[in-house]
Amino acid sequence: MRLHIEGIRHDAGTVQWYEEAERESPVWTLILVGYGKCLYRVEGEKLLLEKGDLALIPDHTVFYGKTIPSVSHEKYVVTFTHEDGASLLPLLGSPRWTRLRTGKYELLLSRMQTMKEQWTERHPYYRPMCQALLLEMLAHMNREADEGAHASIKHRHAELMKTYIQNHYREKVTKEHLGAVIEKSPNHAAVLFREVTGQTIGDYVHAMRLKTAVYLLRHSQRTIADIADYLGYCDASYFHRIFKRETGRSPSAYVRDREPAPQ
Structure with missing residues (x-):
């Protein structure tokens, strides 16, 4: 499998933004929304993206995206092509767009920020670095898509634990604390947290x-x-x-x- 990144873009604030792709476009588009909302129409279907949403739009897909008046937002957009990607990542073989609310928001946002910095600053070996980060993001997205509806309860528990951490991160936070938050055993809480977020509690x-x-x-x-x-x-x-x-x-x-x- 080979990935070739065409571009990495970061949009933020309330500045008017518009983009479109025609049927002939050979690139795939990966979008992660950091905050706020923005609107796409993909093959005539309305696609409203909000904080934590990941969207993957296939090549040769007609779409446009634009800002919502008076609504600020932040998003990262990666355009890329691939060779034989579907053999490893099924979403790259789908002719239909995919949208999901990721449970690994903080991890993937960090990856996107690193990709954008590498792409902009042109550090040595920035291309293989960005390709590796994109591959990791696509792997996480495929895994979450496979889990589907079964992940909803896990995600709710993970959000409860993340909220607790956001309120207590200056203190010592243990698996015992998070187990009490979701009324599960400490070990269950630790395993679930890492499974959903991709990060350990620490x-x-x-x-x-x-x-x-x-x-x-x-x-x-x-x-x-x-x-x-x-x-x-x-x-x-x-x-x-x-x-x-x-x-x-x-x-x-x-x-x-x-x-x-x-x-």
Whole structure:
């Protein structure tokens, strides 16, 4: 199987946007919505996409997409071609478009953001990096599509656990806490969380902490040690190590780019 990426685009805000594809178009289109809503019409069918929606539109499909007046949205769009993709990923053999609400939203959004950065910055080996990330995303989408309706209860439980983490990520979060949230055993909660989100509980907590850390490093006047303590890292050196491992940059690099304090 071979993937060839034609382009990667990021749309955000309320700027008017419109795109269309004709029957002759040889590219597939993968869309992930980060927030808000946008509208597509695919072969005459209305397709309203919202936060967490993944859509895959086959080649040689007539469609158009546009903003909804006064409604802001964010989405990432990847256009690509493939050779013999259906042998590994059944959705790439379907003549019909596919839309699903992913349970791996945070993971896939992170992958899309990395793809866009690689594609824009043209880092060494950016093409194979983007192809690998696209293949991973398509594999996750195929897996979730196969699970279908059986995944609905799992997704509800996963959303309950994610909400708990979002409210307590600065504290210690364990499988025991999440098991109590969904009234299941701790081991069941841990397995279900990883199955639906693609991340362990610990990885998800760290991701939320580091996302907050990046914001505070850029936009606040707090010290690195203060931010580490605020986010639940008692050891600042450990915070430094895990931050650099996950983001590729040190906390001090973000501080150097920090917005100046208001006068």
